[in-house]
Amino acid sequence: MNFRTFAAFVGPSVFMMLLFIAFPLVSVFKQSFYVTQPIYETVEKETCTPGFLTQTCVTELVSQPKLDEHGEIITQTQYVGLQSYRNVLEPERAWRAISDGNWQVLSTINFWKALRFTLTFTLITLPLVVGCGLGIAVLINNAARSIRGPVIFISLLPFIITPVIGVLSINWLFRGDGIMTALIEWWLNRDIALFAQAWTIEILMMLYRVWHVAPFAAIVFYAGLQTVNQDSLESAVIDGATRWQRMKYIVIPHLMPLIIFVSMIHLMDSYRVFEEIVGFSSQGYVISLQWLTFDYLTPDQAGNRSISRASANSMLTMIGVVILLILPLRRTWRDHKGGH
């Protein structure tokens, strides 16, 4: 392909990526080093609010942002260096907790609490997703041709469901005396509250994520299974290899690039776990890094939001994803080089 055609094809997508990914990223990166705030003045103000028969009026000193001649709030932007990162990481408190060996204190600092859960969540669901995906793929592959279509359709369903809706349904099934909780209570004959402690919520979240993502892994693996060399499989059967040995020595090595691909996608996705926290309203017990960014960004009722801390936190989240991806990426790189 000559360069002009190539550029014409790639140009729009590069432009879009610059506009919608690179530019916001640079902007967030910059904002994490600056703080923009209104300039406040303290004034005495009388405010009256309705009582039942009369009004109650109070006069008090309030902080009020200064307005310029156009009626806009005057703001100032300051370079604060790593202050926002320090506010998010709280390094002194975290270090004190670590040197005291007091993990409980560490786990009450927002960032570290979120990091702990995010990592646990990512690393536990990863093998489960790959395992379940492989299982489903083999199952589909072995299903009779006549029912293969419906089986694929049904196993794909969880992946089609919108994440927030999926989480909410799990929430309603298990919350309070939801159907599933009632069933378990009846079975175990004791009172159960699944949303009253962190670990049960975490298990539900992981179960949901595996249920939701495994079909994606399955469909990728199923595609890979179609290209397994049938001759090798047949000769393995003649050599007396068991089903498990065929799987271990022929199928899995063949699927390895796909397994790495699925793992990388899953690492990226699950490190940004968010819907589960919102859908389960679990922030009292469990929070994630992405949720923390969201929380910093949400304005309170007086309209304040912490843009700088949100930016710092999202940069930290991105760094986390990159670190997690280094390992599988290195492997792919080696395979890629070895292949030539």
Add this chain to the structure above:
Amino acid sequence: MKLKTILLAGAMSFAAAGAWSDCAFENDVPLKSLSAGFEAWKAVTDAMAECGNFSASLDQEFREKQPEAFAADPALYQIGGVSNATLVPLLNAGTIRPLDDLVEKYGQDLLPNQLIKVDGKTMAIAMMVNAQHLMYRDDVLAELGIEEPKTYADVLAAAAKIKEAGAMDYPIGGTFKTGWNLGQEFVNMYLGEGGQFFGDGNMPAINNEQGVAALETMKAMTEFMDPEYLVSDSTYVQQQFQQGKIAMANLWASRAAAMNDEAESQVVGKVTMAAAPMGSAVPATTIWWDGIVLASNMSDEEADAAFRVALEGMDGDMVSANNDTAVWLSTAYTPGDLAAGAAASAEGGAKAYPASGPMGIMHTSLGNGLADYLTGAKDAQTTLADIEADYITAAKEAGLISN
């Protein structure tokens, strides 16, 4: 069957659209409003729509949109629905207009206490008040010979008695959902104990005896609450009441009517509205109001029409038609049993919610930080100290505390 329902619904909406005659004048200026989406706002905006040329956005996340929408020129909405807390960002940004001349022109029917005055200028017109107050099952309490609880000690004693008698496993309900709800519970308790949130220069001042007392009462209550209390919001508590699972809760007055909703409730007529339990100083609750504001960024003609439409929305006809939906501020309002709790709390001296910029941050810090105490991860003093530290970080970033 289904088709019939749809047709019927269609016919009804036509009927509603055709019913402009209820409005005293015909509005020919296109107007829009943005407000919260609960029942009272629905009633008010429906009444406003009767004047024609009006469309309402009812949105529970309105507080995220409102400051930007009102800062636009011309403003994206002419009429805004606010509460005492959500008024603050609009006041700060100067995007709402004083209403004194309009009140003088059209506001003869308004009660004096509907006029929300800031520095002598009327900035908003209140239409209703709301407060959390005690609701209890009089049948359950009467059966066990328990008097109406007046303080939180009474509430806890009553709960212990009910649990002991085996009538209910978890007699108390509470809006303890992490975040805004949980923060609000602390605000109620702390003000009830007579606490002050801030010292000089917006510095936090909650790590004190009153703060600890407030926390201890909250923790004591959780002993009698469903263990999943950290996810329980107003709707959840309302349903617990309706299904007869709890006997007492400090719940919003705007939820009172749901207790007697035959379609949902199994406890119709069995729930009594009483004053919020007393703290050491005043009833442990805060008084809120909801009302309307008008944007600065529109022409005076538009403001004129917007004000008249807004007044139509909260006129006597609307109030009499929706008497039990809220505790209305109107001469047409007849306070029934459902309003008794809010009224008694106010008479007992309950404070207004101390809305301000710093309070917005404090409320968020409280809402996020209190769960650690209730789950037992921290003791009371550490919790309050950490909340203060979190507040200071956020307030510095917002520019409310100088470095």
